[in-house]
Amino acid sequence: MSLAAIIFDVDGTLADTERDGHRPAFNAAFAEAGLAWHWDEQLYGELLAVTGGKERIRHYATLHDPGFLLDPDSESRTARLHAAKTRHFLALLESGGIPLRPGVEQLIGESRDQGVRLAIATTTTPENVTTLLRVNLGPEAEGWFEVIGAGDIVPAKKPAPDIYHWVLRRLALPAGSCLAIEDSANGLAASLGAAIPTLITTNAYTADQDFGGALAVIPDLGKTDLARLRQLHLTTYGQHK
Ligand code: XBP
């Protein structure tokens, strides 16, 4: 089965957004709300075990500020906190402070030139995706991705495979003809849960995670290209039909 489409994860894959993007944005939202919460780099690395910004806020509160959850208004407070965090994150993106990771722009370009379809499967808020693409690749870039599956569009977030099933249905492609590119064990569990061959590009927060079942684990896309990814995909999935 030849490679028909590449499905990119966003956070930690298209760009290193977590430590210097989402984390300071969360802290800015907490300070603005008068909450004495602060997520340093190490704590944030632990909190990344839970995907989804709202879910991560509630996970933190469960561990460190249960009173926050006892508040009958905690659901809407969480939503307001997350909306404020997204506003700060978007401002960081617009400042150009979060570039794409090595090799990402090149692979997108090669894929477009060679007719490999492009899609995105992410846990993050849709506007974060479109802004990251526009700021780093220009106003046309969003249209290069046939399907963008993001945020709360599916009931269960990674490591559940829902977002990948959602993307595959819209691509109308068999899982084996796609290649997912992920950065985390949660992401890999989601893509493999949808039977999609997966390449891992690690980052500072995920380098030590277990990537059993991945096609390959590389530090970034800087030293690879579409030809190599086709070969990798073929060697593993070429023998299937
Ligand atoms: C990783 C996530 C996201 C972000 C925060 O997403 O878990 O929730 O950390 O973004 P990806 P939101 O699947 O792209 O790796 O606050 O918008 O949820």
Ligand code: MG
């Ligand atoms: Mg990720």
